Amino acid sequence: MIPIRCISCGKPVSAYFDEYNSRLADGEDSKAILDDMGLKRYCCRRMLITHVETWE
């Protein structure tokens, strides 16, 4: 499961996780989604970009 908050700054990034994934599946550009959701720091952006879901 994705961590609740960004590990570095503490922003609650998990709240954006489902929206990010569904928009990514719709073929939207990752950068455009993150900018639109207001995740402007690279610490928060890597939380979503690099997350690997291992719990099926």
Add this chain to the structure above:
Amino acid sequence: MEIEVKSKDENEIVFIVRDAEVPFINAIRRIAMMEVPKIAIEDVNIVQNDSAMFNEVLAHRLGLTPLISNLDGIEGMEMANECDCEEYCPKCSVSFTLSKTGPGIIYSKDLVSTDSTIKPVYDTIPLLKLKEDQNIELEVVAKIGLGKDHAKWIPTTVCAYKQYPKITFNEDAEVNYELADVCPRNILKSDKRSKKLKVQNIEDCSMCKACVRADENDYINIGFEEKNFIFRIETDGSLPPEEVLSKACDVLSDKADKFITFSKN
């Protein structure tokens, strides 16, 4: 001291403080992070947890979930360790229940609060996953606390200041137009007509000195204004940034009052 608000929205405020001292600004910053009270889940009583997630991992995730703790919500509530009750009571705590059966993902919106004003800030935080016929049943108690005790009680995410950047040019040296391309934040703009480099959006300057390193004949100089600060407070949504700032100032003035009463006696 002068304060000018640069930008403000729901979760973030940026303002400029002029003619202040570093120790004072730093005191505000540290108190805003560590000593502004907010509410967060402290105790978790797990009745049933069939999921693959361990109880303590789940409890940790619940603790980090931000809860709305603005003035309307927590006004009049007692700090958990200052309340005269034994464990917890309605005066110092709010309880939530979570009871679900799988399959599916359990979100923060599934937490049912006993107090209508205090609930999770975001409805979409995934807490755990349940498979077919798995149950989760728990009761949690949220208490008011301070950031110095646990990170879940820190109301801010980014809470930082920097001194106001100052960019000066040595008029005697030869103008180096290439510096404009070196700047990673596009602060510098080459103006060949007036034979100068122009400075734009100076507040974005991170003082990385990439331009100084690329400059061989000491044309540019990056410094800062000692007494002017750019202060940024971003919160996790649990309370508005202005409230964090004003509460931090209250705490600081209470601390100063203690010194005053001490020195009078």
